[in-house]
Amino acid sequence: MTSVSGMAPAIKVEDLTVAYGERPVLWDVDMEVPAGILMAIVGPNGAGKTSLIKAVTGLVRPVAGYVAIFGKPYREQRPLVGYVPQRNSVDWDFPTTVLDVVMMGRYGGLGWFRRPGATERALALEALEKVGIAELKGRQISQLSGGQQQRLFLARAIVQDARIYLMDEPFQGVDATTERAIVTLLKEMRARGKTVVVVHHDLQTVPEYFDWVTLLNVRCVASGPVDRVFNDRNLRLTYGGRVSYLTHHTPGDTLADGEDGG
Amino acid sequence: MTAPQFEIQLIAVVVAVSCALPGTFLVLRRMAMMSDAISHSILFGIVVAFFVVRDLSSPFLVVAAALTGVLTVSLVELLNRTGLVREDAAIGLTFPALFSVGVILVSRYAGSVHLDTDSVLLGELAFAPFNRLAVMGYDIGPRAFYLMAGIMLLNILFIAVFYKELKLATFDASLAGVLGFLPGFLHYALMALVSVTAVGAFDAVGSILVVALMIAPPTTAYLLVDRLSLMLAVSALLGAVSAISGYWIAHVLDASIAGSMASMAGLLFGAAYLAAPGRGLIAITVRRVRQRWKFAQTMLLVHLYNHEGLPAEVRENRIPTLHEHLKWDHRFAERVVAAAGRQGLVESRDRRLLLTDRGRRAAREAMVG
Numbered sequence: 336m337t338s339v340s341g342m343a344p345a346i347k348v349e350d351l352t353v354a355y356g357e358r359p360v361l362w363d364v365d366m367e368v369p370a371g372i373l374m375a376i377v378g379p380n381g382a383g384k385t386s387l388i389k390a391v392t393g394l395v396r397p398v399a400g401y402v403a404i405f406g407k408p409y410r411e412q413r414p415l416v417g418y419v420p421q422r423n424s425v426d427w428d429f430p431t432t433v434l435d436v437v438m439m440g441r442y443g444g445l446g447w448f449r450r451p452g453a454t455e456r457a458l459a460l461e462a463l464e465k466v467g468i469a470e471l472k473g474r475q476i477s478q479l480s481g482g483q484q485q486r487l488f489l490a491r492a493i494v495q496d497a498r499i500y501l502m503d504e505p506f507q508g509v510d511a512t513t514e515r516a517i518v519t520l521l522k523e524m525r526a527r528g529k530t531v532v533v534v535h536h537d538l539q540t541v542p543e544y545f546d547w548v549t550l551l552n553v554r555c556v557a558s559g560p561v562d563r564v565f566n567d568r569n570l571r572l573t574y575g576g577r578v579s580y581l582t583h584h585t586p587g588d589t590l591a592d593g594e595d596g597g
Numbered sequence: 598m599t600a601p602q603f604e605i606q607l608i609a610v611v612v613a614v615s616c617a618l619p620g621t622f623l624v625l626r627r628m629a630m631m632s633d634a635i636s637h638s639i640l641f642g643i644v645v646a647f648f649v650v651r652d653l654s655s656p657f658l659v660v661a662a663a664l665t666g667v668l669t670v671s672l673v674e675l676l677n678r679t680g681l682v683r684e685d686a687a688i689g690l691t692f693p694a695l696f697s698v699g700v701i702l703v704s705r706y707a708g709s710v711h712l713d714t715d716s717v718l719l720g721e722l723a724f725a726p727f728n729r730l731a732v733m734g735y736d737i738g739p740r741a742f743y744l745m746a747g748i749m750l751l752n753i754l755f756i757a758v759f760y761k762e763l764k765l766a767t768f769d770a771s772l773a774g775v776l777g778f779l780p781g782f783l784h785y786a787l788m789a790l791v792s793v794t795a796v797g798a799f800d801a802v803g804s805i806l807v808v809a810l811m812i813a814p815p816t817t818a819y820l821l822v823d824r825l826s827l828m829l830a831v832s833a834l835l836g837a838v839s840a841i842s843g844y845w846i847a848h849v850l851d852a853s854i855a856g857s858m859a860s861m862a863g864l865l866f867g868a869a870y871l872a873a874p875g876r877g878l879i880a881i882t883v884r885r886v887r888q889r890w891k892f893a894q895t896m897l898l899v900h901l902y903n904h905e906g907l908p909a910e911v912r913e914n915r916i917p918t919l920h921e922h923l924k925w926d927h928r929f930a931e932r933v934v935a936a937a938g939r940q941g942l943v944e945s946r947d948r949r950l951l952l953t954d955r956g957r958r959a960a961r962e963a964m965v966g
Binding site for chain 2: 416477
């Protein structure tokens with residue numbers, strides 16, 4: 336977090352409005368992500384969390400506003416950004432292997448036409464080792480469990496060797512062991528100076544896993560360090576009082592029990 | 598085999614291989630029905646281009662067809678994006694509109710040329726050798742072969758050059774977009790390729806059966822292999838096999854070559870559907886039956902184990918009573934017991950069933966999981 340001073344923020348979002356047809360999914364969002372932090376984006380269903388990530392990476396075109404990655408437009412900073420889409424956004428029956436999918440993370444570095452070779456293979460194997468599924472490298476991807484699929488996606492992000500990572504619900508549908516492994520990995524990434532932004536659903540774990548948080552519900556309710564903005568008032572503004580987290584716990588506590596508020 | 602026979606088979610193989618390659622991507626992108634839409638709506642492009650150049654063998658027709666194919670896909674997406682109709686309905690609205698205009702134009706103005714509705718729908722491969730290509734007075738073979746071979750090379754080249762990009766954009770279009778690989782461009786390029794292939798294949802097999810050649814071989818290959826590169830190769834091979842076997846079946850039955858080719862492609866799919874290793878119906882059934890037997894046997898062992906040494910053992914652990922305790926019918930119970938006995942898991946002594954040491958271990962393992 337010390338690297339923030341004097342540097343352009345990792346991501347700067349200003350006046351961002353995204354609409355599908357007439358329906359705005361993001362309304363005039365301002366957000367700043369300093370370099371080197373681990374940030375959660377939380378909010379109810381339909382709050383525009385995925386759209387925010389897609390707008391940052393240029394996958395959806397905003398109606399208004401702009402996004403800067405380290406002070407420049409995304410197009411010029413492509414190699415700096417790694418992306419992990421939602422697990423169910425791809426066809427897991429696609430005819431390919433685990434190792435092959437990890438190597439896809441290197442395609443950006445290779446550019447058009449150049450084929451992955453021994454270097455990419457070695458990097459991919461190393462990443463699989465890191466996420467703990469190296470023994471599955473030759474496996475057809477349809478044979479993976481949900482947790483293994485998510486680890487595979489993380490390995491693919493690791494080989495992208497980006498400075499900023501945007502992850503869409505990496506904890507969705509994984510077991511407790513995998514969740515812990517992923518958290519360890521995310522913290523490791525932060526320790527190496529990466530900036531990681533994660534769409535997250537489980538409010539209970541926000542203070543434990545993340546140091547920054549953005550509360551989103553079409554508009555950006557609050558964005559900042561967890562201990563400053565992750566409080567009753569902001570959560571109520573985001574979820575409209577429907578959140579069980581508020582009634583059971585004092586904000587900022589990390590509790591293992593209680594229901595999922597997201 | 599006569600020369601025309603050889604030529605017809607050669608053209609058939611080239612058509613089938615050309616169709617199988619882009620067809621593989623259509624199948625993987627769940628756009629199989631788009632081939633149907635494109636193969637019909639290109640008629641509109643062909644007819645309009647024909648009125649302009651007045652020559653059925655002009656390469657301009659191929660370009661016009663490619664443009665019409667892209668137009669079809671764009672119209673479908675435009676309709677779909679309005680949110681008023683779903684994608685399948687959008688396809689169902691778009692291509693008949695273009696196709697019907699094409700049919701009207703053909704029937705009204707082009708009646709005197711080779712372009713007639715029959716050949717549009719079914720094609721006629723048997724006539725292909727009559728239309729020769731001559732270079733400086735020398736006959737170098739049927740025109741259809743050169744047209745189709747060119748299209749096949751174009752397909753091979755496109756897939757070879759953009760292999761990595763196509764794979765990524767097909768598997769994960771959003772990552773392709775984030776990495777700057779223009780999935781939209783690749784999508785339309787692929788659709789243009791499907792259109793060009795369809796217009797080439799059109800003459801030989803017609804606009805309906807071209808769909809069979811684009812979809813059936815890749816779907817069959819999908820059941821047989823699990824690598825994209827292999828799927829492309831196997832699709833092409835299956836296409837070629839359908840072409841040659843289809844030709845000879847048509848020869849024997851004195852029937853339509855295109856129809857026989859498409860039927861062979863369908864039969865090959867049927868065979869794979871039944872017998873594909875690991876994924877076919879037979880393999881699935883065998884696996885299910887085996888699991889059922891194995892589960893029944895484990896149930897038997899656990900049942901015996903749970904009652905071992907208890908006062909009720911004498912009553913519970915007997916073959917005649919198994920069917921009420923485990924809800925098995927008598928014959929099934931006897932077969933399970935016999936199978937367990939053969940494997941040395943149980944033994945029966947004066948009509949009582951006893952676990953062997955191995956059987957006891959197996960039961961304990963099953964319960965621990």
